[in-house]
Amino acid sequence: MDPSALHHLTTTPWATLQHAYGPATDIPTQLLSLQSPDRQARSDAYDQLYSNIYHQSDRYEATAYAVPYILSILSNPAAPDRPRLFCLLLDLALGIPAEALPLGVKARSTSARGVSTWRDVPDGQVDYGLVAYDAVRAGVPLFWRCLEHTEDDGRVRAWAACALAYFPSEVNSNINADTNRLLHLMDQETDIMALASIMITLGLLLSSQNDTLSLQDNPSRTSTISRLHTHSTNPHPLLRWAAAVALIRLGHHSSENVDVITRALTDPSFIPAEFHVVFPFCEGDFGKYSAKILKGLDLSVYPGVVPAVLEALPRLPRPDALNLAEVTMELAFGAMPGDEDEDGDEEEEKDDDDDDRHPEQMSEIQRQTVMALAEWDDDEVWAMGILGGILEEWNIPGGSRDECRRYIGLSTLSVRTTFTKSTTVRNTELDWVMKCQGLSSDQRMHPQN
Structure with missing residues (x-):
């Protein structure tokens, strides 16, 4: 010591x-x-x-x-x-x-x-x-040493790279040298997780710099983008995803990069399970990070994203599908009304809740989203009120499946089995409900070693 x-x-x-x-x-x-x-x-x-x-x-x-x-x-x-x-x-x-x-x-x-x-x-x-x-x-100098210590466990280097990403002011004064330093480390890195972490860090650090630095003409930035494009076709899905994350952050991405991000959002098995939870960025939740990225894109330029997400919903386990349903609503409609202005006062947010969204005012992709959710053939999801609650966050009637179907112009089912809400909810579903209420256990308290 x-x-x-x-x-x-x-x-x-x-x-x-x-x-x-x-x-x-x-x-x-x-x-x-x-x-x-x-x-x-x-x-x-x-x-x-x-x-x-x-x-x-x-x-x-x-x-x-x-x-x-x-x-x-x-x-x-x-x-x-x-x-x-x-x-x-x-x-x-x-x-x-x-x-x-x-x-x-x-x-x-x-x-x-x-x-x-x-x-x-x-x-x-x-x-x-x-x-x-x-x-x-x-601790930034220590983080550099950890990243450059090749004898370390690759997980340590992955975390060291991640840590550097959150302290751009320490790189700002020497951006060319530090970018080249990271590029050198990226070229010699053999651990998959550490390499992916370095790529994301490069995207975050370079994108944080002031526009007055003329970064579009910066040779280190140009070299970074070129190297990232090389990794965007890497056979390993984690490296393709990380390259796509960095390229999108730097504004030099292609539709193929967006497809990779969409795949990570809709297919939990796309990135091997060994990297879930333990990956440093976003607590190893690749779907969550991917959703954050897609929400920042102009999806009119990528019209296939929302249909791909809607197509994936029926294939997923119920808790994952419910989580993705909320993401889809945000992709189609924008931020949840109560989240658009966190500083706005509570009364104004309540007033927004009284303004129902009319179907004729929706875009085609918005209508497709609501129709897909209204056709969700899972009685328990509707009886539990979870899916309806998601719809109602965007002022869309969700009290029952039939109410939602009538609202969007679909026929209701004349013969339906009345489903009584079970007094016992499966643990995974209860976890999802708690998550929506901000009550889930904090994974940051128990990170994997």
Whole structure:
């Protein structure tokens, strides 16, 4: 252990610092336990730290003080659970890293003002999220070393590349040299997950730069785009997907790249299961990241995306299909009315709910979307009210299947079996309901090692 890190741990006045539950006197023990030879002790320490200094994605006065010690553990190549350390650091820095995607973090020279926070901070109060971001940003040189240490586990290099993507201000002053540095690492990387992570990082970092840098004429940018195009035809689906993600972010993509993103959204088996959950970006949820990307495109240029998603719905397990139904509605209709202006007041959002959307005002793709959902032949989905709830978020009647069919101009079924909502809902379906209500367990608290 670095003596300066141990000195920091023992001299910090933890009793005067606050975390989610009061004085932070228990933090030193938890930090020390991250290096325990006992796996369960380490797991317990992670859970306790998340609860104390990252409670419900909030950061606290004590959060930033824990960061230097976590970085010191990470600097030891023999330290256990290093991917999990990276995950913890990025959560502390960003709150919910996935919320910064697909655009990434805005480059700032002296502060993290481009980072979104969990909630507004009143004037005169300290934004502990930004303080934590700056504390983690001090680890960027270490992240580079981890990425360049080829003896490391490929998962460590994948996480190191991901971490660099969220600190563009550290690259902004030397964009050509750092881009070439990443390109060199990309060319020599043999681990699939690390290579995919480097590609996405290149797309995020280059796209974060200021337009005044004339990046369209930047040779390192041109070289990056050329290399990414090469990987866009790679036989491995994860590499094709990562290249497509980066090219779309850089605005140099083709319809084939959009097709790859659409495939990752509609076919959970497209990217091998071994990469799910453990991939650093977006918690390894390739469908979620793909949906974020597609929502940012002008889908009138890619008219096949929504029909492809609708075609996939019947083939998916019910929870996955319900999740994709919500994505499809957002692709066809835009952001959910209540999400369009997060700063708008509550009363205005309620007023929007009273304005039903009329079928004659819909585009053809919108009508096709509602018709496809109205024809969803699953009594339990309608009886549980989940699908109807999704439709009603966009002010489309969804009280029952027949109501939705009448609304969109389809015939109703004259003979139907009345389905009583079961008192027992399968765990997977209950998880989906909880997710919609913001109650699902936070995977960031238990990242895979």
